[in-house]
Amino acid sequence: MLYFGIILLLSTFFVIAFWALTNKFPQKLNIAFKVAVLLFCAIGFFRFMLSDSFMFVINGGYYAETFYEATDPLQTFLRWGYYLNYAVLPMAVFFDSRVFRNIASYICLPFSLLSAFFFNDYMVYFLSPEGRGLHLNPSFRYAYFVVELAIAIAIPILIQICYRHFFRIRSGREWLNFILVLPAVVLLMVPVYVPQSLIGYSSMIASKGSDFHTAWIVILTIVTFALYFIFRFRPYRERYMLCVFLTVVLFFHYDSLYLMGFSIPRLPIQLCNLAAYLYLIAIPFKCEKLFHFCFIANLTGTLLAIFLPDFVPGAFGFWTMHFTLEHSLVLMVPVLCMALRIFPRITLPALKHSFIGFSIYFVFCLISGTILNGYADVTGFEVNYFFLFDLDEAFAVFPMFTFTERIHWQFGRFEVYPLFVLMIYTCFQLLCVCYYHAVRWIYRFEDDHLALRGSAIELYEKRTGKISRRKKEFVD
Numbered sequence: 001m002l003y004f005g006i007i008l009l010l011s012t013f014f015v016i017a018f019w020a021l022t023n024k025f026p027q028k029l030n031i032a033f034k035v036a037v038l039l040f041c042a043i044g045f046f047r048f049m050l051s052d053s054f055m056f057v058i059n060g061g062y063y064a065e066t067f068y069e070a071t072d073p074l075q076t077f078l079r080w081g082y083y084l085n086y087a088v089l090p091m092a093v094f095f096d097s098r099v100f101r102n103i104a105s106y107i108c109l110p111f112s113l114l115s116a117f118f119f120n121d122y123m124v125y126f127l128s129p130e131g132r133g134l135h136l137n138p139s140f141r142y143a144y145f146v147v148e149l150a151i152a153i154a155i156p157i158l159i160q161i162c163y164r165h166f167f168r169i170r171s172g173r174e175w176l177n178f179i180l181v182l183p184a185v186v187l188l189m190v191p192v193y194v195p196q197s198l199i200g201y202s203s204m205i206a207s208k209g210s211d212f213h214t215a216w217i218v219i220l221t222i223v224t225f226a227l228y229f230i231f232r233f234r235p236y237r238e239r240y241m242l243c244v245f246l247t248v249v250l251f252f253h254y255d256s257l258y259l260m261g262f263s264i265p266r267l268p269i270q271l272c273n274l275a276a277y278l279y280l281i282a283i284p285f286k287c288e289k290l291f292h293f294c295f296i297a298n299l300t301g302t303l304l305a306i307f308l309p310d311f312v313p314g315a316f317g318f319w320t321m322h323f324t325l326e327h328s329l330v331l332m333v334p335v336l337c338m339a340l341r342i343f344p345r346i347t348l349p350a351l352k353h354s355f356i357g358f359s360i361y362f363v364f365c366l367i368s369g370t371i372l373n374g375y376a377d378v379t380g381f382e383v384n385y386f387f388l389f390d391l392d393e394a395f396a397v398f399p400m401f402t403f404t405e406r407i408h409w410q411f412g413r414f415e416v417y418p419l420f421v422l423m424i425y426t427c428f429q430l431l432c433v434c435y436y437h438a439v440r441w442i443y444r445f446e447d448d449h450l451a452l453r454g455s456a457i458e459l460y461e462k463r464t465g466k467i468s469r470r471k472k473e474f475v476d
Contacts, residue, residue, distance in 0.1 A: 081111030
């Protein structure tokens with residue numbers, strides 16, 4: 001209870017200080033809120049790199065040839081509820097959204113208070129020697145989490161005080177939005193370790209072409225189309241808010257990778273991993289040229305990863321859940337951004353931007369990977385950025401490239417397979433071109449469909465003298 005009292009006192013201090021500051025400078029209220037939320041997200045981001053042994057609370061499963069049968073449902077649900085803060089609080093502050101402010105005030109705040117109350121349960125895992133990540137001084141770990149929880153409690157309270165936000169109990173629309181959106185937010189923000197801690201690894205095998213793989217593709221397709229059909233006629237602000245929310249969710253889902261330890265191979269350099277950072281720049285700030293690279297190059301790479309997955313056996317294990325959740329979001333975010341008209345249709349300049357961006361990225365992977373692998377005996381890590389350096393793995397997937405290993409250059413401790421590298425670069429760029437033309441074909445198909453619908457509507461109006469409700473399909 002000592003730390004619970006300290007957290008409440010600190011959060012009270014934050015609330016009073018923030019309220020006093022914004023009362024003195026009311027024009028700075030929104031800026032102050034944004035700074036507070038960004039500070040909270042930054043603290044949460046770096047905490048993923050600190051040690052946490054909860055990854056090994058596995059409900060009957062093997063990890064690294066060790067069997068774990070420990071369960072901790074209370075901690076699992078506490079973490080799940082608290083994890084919502086990372087995506088909900090930014091949306092509640094950066095967007096004047098009643099539904100996100102309701103979730104922040106009436107879901108996130110109670111879970112933050114409960115997390116503070118069960119503070120010592122968290123610290124058991126944070127200080128365990130079994131945890132991966134950075135094992136820093138225990139006093140620092142205590143102070144770090146105390147500050148994070150205090151901010152998590154203070155922000156929803158300040159939203160209610162400064163914005164005078166309260167749930168409109170008599171509003172049916174308010175209840176409907178809350179009831180419909182909350183389950184979707186909870187499911188999208190499920191931490192990657194929740195399935196293994198509640199269910200275990202399961203007997204289902206995760207491999208290419210397995211039932212799990214097929215079910216994933218089917219569910220991903222259904223969810224993407226469902227979101228499109230739900231939001232396609234919604235106001236631009238709501239469509240944009242959806243895409244930004246999914247972008248933030250992706251960012252924190254990817255960063256949960258560091259709970260398994262921070263290392264050079266896990267830096268966000270693989271194309272799909274890099275998307276978590278590029279989307280966070282391209283979509284909230286509407287950087288069109290960067291989005292062109294994301295929409296063509298990142299999506300091409302993601303489609304390859306989805307249809308040729310690198311699963312770790314155990315359908316609900318940490319790595320399998322991380323792979324499926326991350327790649328699902330990497331696919332959904334740009335597809336929905338384009339389908340919901342957040343960005344204009346891609347044209348030939350978009351292909352040029354993708355070509356230039358991927359060339360820069362490819363050269364960086366080649367140079368950095370060659371250098372790091374050259375010093376692998378010093379660092380203890382080998383990397384396989386953009387799958388350029390593990391020829392056995394590449395040839396297992398693409399056996400037609402085996403002839404490329406005949407040309408091999410050695411420069412001291414550095415080695416390069418130039419023909420293999422050139423083939424990978426060329427083939428990927430060709431796939432990007434094919435993807436671009438496939439999207440352009442979809443545009444033509446959509447235009448023909450709309451033209452046909454438009455003709456049918458005009459004919460209907462002439463015959464009946466009534467105005468068709470379907471005209472909204474032609475208006476953004």
